[in-house]
Amino acid sequence: MKERDDELTLIEKRLSKLSPSKFREIVGVLEESRSDFGGAGPVEALMSKMRPRLVRMKLARKLTLQRLFCRPFEELLTNDPEPRGVGTQVTRRSIEPCWKLVVDRADAKKLQRFAANLRVCSNDETRKIERIGRQLWAYAATVLRGALRSRGGLPDGALSGLSERAYRDILFIADYLEVADVLQELKRKLGRRPLRKATGEHIDAIIIALEAVNAVNREYQHIVIDVLLAWLKHPSDIVAIVDRIAVQAKAQIDEDSLALAGEALVEDVEEQLRAVTGFAARTSERADLVRGLRGCVRDVIGAHGAFQNRASTTAMRRLDRIRGKVAALVAEHVLKDADDRVLTALPRPPDRSATPDMPDVLPMVALEAPPDPAQVQAAEDQAIALRLCVKYAEELGLGPEFFDNVESLGRAIEDRSRWAAVRLDMAAMTPDRRDAAAAHFYVAIRVLELVAGSDRADNLRRQLMGRFMPAAEPVAPSAA
Amino acid sequence: MTVTASAQKHDNFWPTTFEERGAVVPFTTPVLAFSRVRSQEERGLELLVPGLAGGRDTYVIPWRSLPSVFVMTVHDRLLREQIEGLPSSTPSEIRHASLQVESTGLAGGANAQAARQAAGDDESEKLLTNFFLVTEAVRQLSNGKLQIGPADLTHDAGRARIKEILTRVAGLFKLTADDFYARLENWAGMVAPIGVPGLNYTCRLRQLIADIAGYADDLETWSDRELSDVSDSARVCVQIAEETASSARTLATGIDRYAADMRGTLTDWRTSVERLEALMAKLCWMLDGWRPIVTLWRETDTGNREASQDAVGEMLRLMPIMPRREVGSRARRTWGDLSQSLQRTRVKAHEDWLSGKVDIELVLRLERFKAIGHERARR
Numbered sequence: 062m063k064e065r066d067d068e069l070t071l072i073e074k075r076l077s078k079l080s081p082s083k084f085r086e087i088v089g090v091l092e093e094s095r096s097d098f099g100g101a102g103p104v105e106a107l108m109s110k111m112r113p114r115l116v117r118m119k120l121a122r123k124l125t126l127q128r129l130f131c132r133p134f135e136e137l138l139t140n141d142p143e144p145r146g147v148g149t150q151v152t153r154r155s156i157e158p159c160w161k162l163v164v165d166r167a168d169a170k171k172l173q174r175f176a177a178n179l180r181v182c183s184n185d186e187t188r189k190i191e192r193i194g195r196q197l198w199a200y201a202a203t204v205l206r207g208a209l210r211s212r213g214g215l216p217d218g219a220l221s222g223l224s225e226r227a228y229r230d231i232l233f234i235a236d237y238l239e240v241a242d243v244l245q246e247l248k249r250k251l252g253r254r255p256l257r258k259a260t261g262e263h264i265d266a267i268i269i270a271l272e273a274v275n276a277v278n279r280e281y282q283h284i285v286i287d288v289l290l291a292w293l294k295h296p297s298d299i300v301a302i303v304d305r306i307a308v309q310a311k312a313q314i315d316e317d318s319l320a321l322a323g324e325a326l327v328e329d330v331e332e333q334l335r336a337v338t339g340f341a342a343r344t345s346e347r348a349d350l351v352r353g354l355r356g357c358v359r360d361v362i363g364a365h366g367a368f369q370n371r372a373s374t375t376a377m378r379r380l381d382r383i384r385g386k387v388a389a390l391v392a393e394h395v396l397k398d399a400d401d402r403v404l405t406a407l408p409r410p411p412d413r414s415a416t417p418d419m420p421d422v423l424p425m426v427a428l429e430a431p432p433d434p435a436q437v438q439a440a441e442d443q444a445i446a447l448r449l450c451v452k453y454a455e456e457l458g459l460g461p462e463f464f465d466n467v468e469s470l471g472r473a474i475e476d477r478s479r480w481a482a483v484r485l486d487m488a489a490m491t492p493d494r495r496d497a498a499a500a501h502f503y504v505a506i507r508v509l510e511l512v513a514g515s516d517r518a519d520n521l522r523r524q525l526m527g528r529f530m531p532a533a534e535p536v537a538p539s540a541a
Numbered sequence: 542m543t544v545t546a547s548a549q550k551h552d553n554f555w556p557t558t559f560e561e562r563g564a565v566v567p568f569t570t571p572v573l574a575f576s577r578v579r580s581q582e583e584r585g586l587e588l589l590v591p592g593l594a595g596g597r598d599t600y601v602i603p604w605r606s607l608p609s610v611f612v613m614t615v616h617d618r619l620l621r622e623q624i625e626g627l628p629s630s631t632p633s634e635i636r637h638a639s640l641q642v643e644s645t646g647l648a649g650g651a652n653a654q655a656a657r658q659a660a661g662d663d664e665s666e667k668l669l670t671n672f673f674l675v676t677e678a679v680r681q682l683s684n685g686k687l688q689i690g691p692a693d694l695t696h697d698a699g700r701a702r703i704k705e706i707l708t709r710v711a712g713l714f715k716l717t718a719d720d721f722y723a724r725l726e727n728w729a730g731m732v733a734p735i736g737v738p739g740l741n742y743t744c745r746l747r748q749l750i751a752d753i754a755g756y757a758d759d760l761e762t763w764s765d766r767e768l769s770d771v772s773d774s775a776r777v778c779v780q781i782a783e784e785t786a787s788s789a790r791t792l793a794t795g796i797d798r799y800a801a802d803m804r805g806t807l808t809d810w811r812t813s814v815e816r817l818e819a820l821m822a823k824l825c826w827m828l829d830g831w832r833p834i835v836t837l838w839r840e841t842d843t844g845n846r847e848a849s850q851d852a853v854g855e856m857l858r859l860m861p862i863m864p865r866r867e868v869g870s871r872a873r874r875t876w877g878d879l880s881q882s883l884q885r886t887r888v889k890a891h892e893d894w895l896s897g898k899v900d901i902e903l904v905l906r907l908e909r910f911k912a913i914g915h916e917r918a919r920r
Contacts, residue, residue, distance in 0.1 A: 253769075253846075434650060434654075437646070437650045438650055441649060441650055445901065445905065448901045449901065449902070499645075500645070500646065503645045503646045503647055504646060506615055506647065507615070507646055507647055507649070510614065510615050510647075511901070515612055515613060515614050515615055515618075516612070518615045519615050519618050522615055522618075522619070
């Protein structure tokens with residue numbers, strides 16, 4: 062087994078060096094020799110080694126029966142083994158057991174007929190492929206439904222070996238396949254993912270899909286919502302969409318589905334918050350944390366807007382709680398110690414009130430060595446984090462505290478720099494020391510720009526740097 | 542944001558010369574990113590901003606008006622002042638000025654480090670090219686009978702030997718060893734950005750030519766699987782990149798030829814220097830503006846369709862088109878067609894990019910591009 066793995070690794074290395082055209086050719090040959098019904102042979106093992114490059118190149122893969130089977134719900138597939146959050150998602154790990162169940166329980170001759178019909182289709186025969194697909198999905202739904210029908214409340218042997226997740230996914234896929242053709246038509250009308258804005262035509266298409274789904278089973282309305290959540294660029298739009306449907310075609314959407322859209326949205330925001338909270342505990346990069354929080358804040362604000370016409374006090378309460386948590390995260394991880402992190406990189410005048418006789422020598426001596434890169438990086442990171450938060454401070458209820466902080470920080474940067482500048486004895490400084498002092502002032506200008514804007518920072522530059530002109534030549538790094 | 546009354550607008554801008562096209566200024570203010578500066582006899586310096594209003598036109602803005610028209614980053618204000626003081630606004634001069642400004646840290650600590658590293662790499666390229674030219678001169682001019690190596694530099698006897706060899710070789714041209722060495726040093730200074738064939742180091746511009754060719758391949762692969770109109774735009778970029786890489790390779794071969802025939806080069810030294818200078822200047826102009834494009838595409842997550850389409854829109858806005866008079870009569874037709882296609886296929890760039898607001902994330906992104914653009918390939 063180890064020998065085989067070694068060989069595969071060797072082949073994988075060689076494959077990665079092939080030109081794109083040669084690689085494409087080899088993929089074509091391997092695809093041709095694969096079994097129609099999947100499995101775990103050497104070709105599959107090799108294909109799994111090629112997958113990373115296949116994904117990168119996004120090659121048009123040969124359409125197999127298994128791939129056609131997954132096509133209706135492919136947008137809901139995720140690599141996450143335990144997907145949570147907005148809408149229903151199916152983990153890719155569930156595909157293999159689900160397809161195996163279909164193959165084991167189906168009439169082999171019928172599947173072979175589907176496979177033979179598919180084999181003679183070229184990739185551009187989309188209508189023909191779609192027709193075979195519709196037959197396959199309807200048949201697979203029946204097969205799965207039969208397999209899932211439990212006797213005495215217990216699933217039969219083939220199902221008992223499945224994980225809880227796989228079992229739930231198979232139940233969902235069985236439901237989905239019953240209305241697959243309706244959803245394929247809906248997806249066609251929604252156009253390419255992601256959908257930025259739902260137009261009247263889109264709403265009409267969704268209503269038609271709901272009508273068709275209701276004709277099969279009203280409980281499947283949630284599948285339409287799942288597909289929409291996967292399609293929308295901003296999942297928070299879902300609430301407004303279902304509200305519009307409730308106005309236009311109340312009979313087609315049940316109260317449960319309306320609630321589901323709101324629930325799904327709140328769940329999504331909560332999931333995002335959980336991820337960011339975990340990230341906050343692991344990182345010291347404050348700007349990255351703010352970037353992570355941004356999506357969360359945007360969705361909380363979007364959801365607030367969307368829920369305004371709803372009498373859902375529970376959802377609103379949950380949203381308020383999320384907003385409070387986000388604000389606490391910002392206060393703890395962005396505002397706290399912000400001054401220290403930024404100002405550490407700048408010269409600090411001695412505290413005259415505590416020690417009146419303290420001379421100015423020490424802070425000025427510190428200017429003679431180049432700035433500490435780690436301190437500069439921390440100061441920049443903090444300043445960027447503050448700047449990124451400007452947009453959201455008001456929405457998070459942190460307005461006054463935030464803006465006071467930024468204003469006092471800006472003033473402190475200016476005061477410290479000016480204080481040091483007037484004490485510099487330029488005539489007595491060697492070129493190296495002058496360059497080092499200039500570098501400190503440039504750090505001050507940079508962080509002031511990030512915190513308080515370019516105009517104010519440029520004023521400081523003019524005040525400080527006139528004495529250093531002309532600007533230093535770029536210094537090549539030392540051999541060390 | 543309003544553009545001053547002194548700003549002009551060019552429709553279907555296809556410049557006549559490189560100087561008219563202008564040199565790319567690596568500004569970090571998003572609305573000014575990748576715009577070009579040129580010097581006009583009557584009007585002085587001016588900035589050419591493509592697609593300022595999200596359209597197809599190129600706006601021409603007087604250099605001095607920039608601070609009153611745009612809210613510029615402090616980095617850009619200092620760079621503007623530095624460029625104003627330059628004797629000429631060629632790509633090499635602009636690069637030097639930009640490295641100076643970046644090394645202050647006004648575009649971030651990482652950028653300052655990258656600029657200092659780039660300045661160091663430039664120096665290394667010069668030294669390596671110089672040493673290679675010396676060893677190659679000795680080898681070629683002694684018909685392979687004499688050789689010097691780096692080890693000779695490490696001890697007194699070796700250095701004395703080098704001096705003796707150089708004196709002998711210099712005698713062929715009736716020069717002293719010092720004058721002979723000065724010529725080679727001058728030569729190395731001129732061609733260091735592209736290096737010389739056989740050098741065990743890929744110099745900056747040679748790497749860029751290879752990267753442009755690689756960019757064309759990657760973008761073509763992407764456009765093959767892109768089904769929207771953006772694939773047509775991407776193919777225009779591919780064609781421009783292929784044509785540019787091919788022309789640049791031809792120029793590089795011309796420059797390399799001088800190192801292959803050192804006797805001829807050194808015999809007719811004055812003419813050789815003039816030609817080498819002209820070829821290098823043309824090569825620098827030709828490749829000007831390509832590094833940010835290559836970096837932009839490399840940094841694009843091609844798995845994200847929307848981001849890739851936006852990147853193609855941005856790249857179309859920035860595509861350096863070869864000027865009319867800088868190409869031969871046969872290539873002029875190709876470039877004329879490409880220039881037309883570029884005008885026809887321009888897609889609307891990302892709104893934020895041109896909104897005129899200083900969006901800090903866009904500024905940081907541009908700063909990152911600058912830092913990455915300075916990185917030399919791992920060798």
